[in-house]
Amino acid sequence: MAVLVVIPARHASSRYPGKPLVALRGASGESRTLIERSWRAAQAVAGIDRVVVATDDARIRDAAEGFGAEVVMTSESCANGTERVAEAVAVLGGGFEIVVNLQGDAPLTPPWFIEALVAGLAADPEAEIATPVLRCDGRALAALLADRRAGRVGGTTAVFDQQGHGLYFSKEVIPFTAQSYGEDDPTPVFHHVGVYAYRPAALAAYPHWPPGPLETLEGLEQLRFLERGRPVLCVEVEARGREFWELNNPEDVPRIEAMMARMGLD
Template sequence: MPVLIVIPARYASSRYPGKPLVELTGATGEKRSLIRRSWEAARQVSGAPRVVVATDDDRIREHAEAFGAEVVMTSESCRNGTERCAEAYDALGGGFDVVVNLQGDAPLTPPWFVERLVEELVAHETAEVATPVLRADGAALKGFREDRRAGRVGGTTATFGADGTALYFSKEVIPYTGRDDYAEDEATPVFHHVGAYAYRPSALGAYARWPQGPLETLEGLEQLRFLERRVPVLCVEVEARGRQFWELNNPEDVPRIEAMLAKMQVA
């Protein structure tokens, strides 16, 4: 089954301009850009998927091509990564059964997150969109709450029903847990939404034609456009297997991610 992984990347981020080119120091002291580390993470996914970087910026294109990535140029009018993935898919002429959006700010995404995501989408014949969720431990939940108290827009949390379909995604910490004394390694009822999606091409094409809805606009979360259109989004629970996960949303996340790279001995 042909799988395309698209890594959308834009330079003009309102919260962190130039974010894809920010350098992250690994365990050996080597510095690699965020977009390169995200591309390297995508290349570890089994099944030989095609991996492309989708951008509208020549600085990102030149940098990505220099380390060997295939780049697809997309328009500046793309409002989010899903729209950029749709443009990239069309620019490549289609021909893929599954398109994966591996967001360029998630260099710590383990390959098995994406592999399981594709497997679950394929297994659920009626599913159009799937996204991974990771049960937060006490340390991760503490990080979410610290970001919110500091006024930073950090990670996204997800709630879903008994059948695994999403109920809501939010930049706030949901659901309310009634306690804040979880041990660092204790499982909590909060699920961290991992920044990746798997789409069937039909869902991706429809998404690009829909206008933004009020919830997507307020939260700044692209996946809410599906929920506002009553398109089910399958939440696929993934396992950390000892790996740490965090996205680079703000400058304050750089030392946090570098500490994780060092702890996991990632070069």
């Protein structure tokens, strides 16, 4: 099974312009850009045949080629990462059975998240797209709620049915729970991890579907699949002692650096 990982990256982020080139210090104090750390995360995944960075920005291209990444230039008109990944696959000429979108703001993504995602999609013939979800402990849920109280989006949450097929994704914290949890207690809230695996036909069709009202309101690209009635498989993954957070806002830089220090990650 041929598997391609594409890391879409753009400079003109509305929430955090220039985000892919932001430097993050590892446990040893060495700084690497966000895009390099995301590329290194992809390189650590078993069973991957090729990894490319897809961008429309010469600054990101130059930085990525500087640390050894293969780069595919895509157009400025891509509305989101999925559209950019679809264009990159078209440029490469296809030939892959599964395409993984590792968004460039998730440098703490453990390799087993992606390995489980690919295995889950391969095992579910109904699903056209798969994405990982991580059960929040009390500490992670408190961080999500604190960000929302401060008017920030700290992460996306997901709800799904008994077969693991997604019902909804939101930048709000869902489902609502009034219960109090200890820091290490499991909660009913699942943090959506910003990684996707697609079957090539579904990925190729995606840019031709106009965004629906829910995708427009939430700004979440995966909702375009749900609004079209396409099954999205949510694959529950385990942290195995690893902390996970995405870089969405400038305030996330020290948070992620502290996590890398605690986990001893360079």
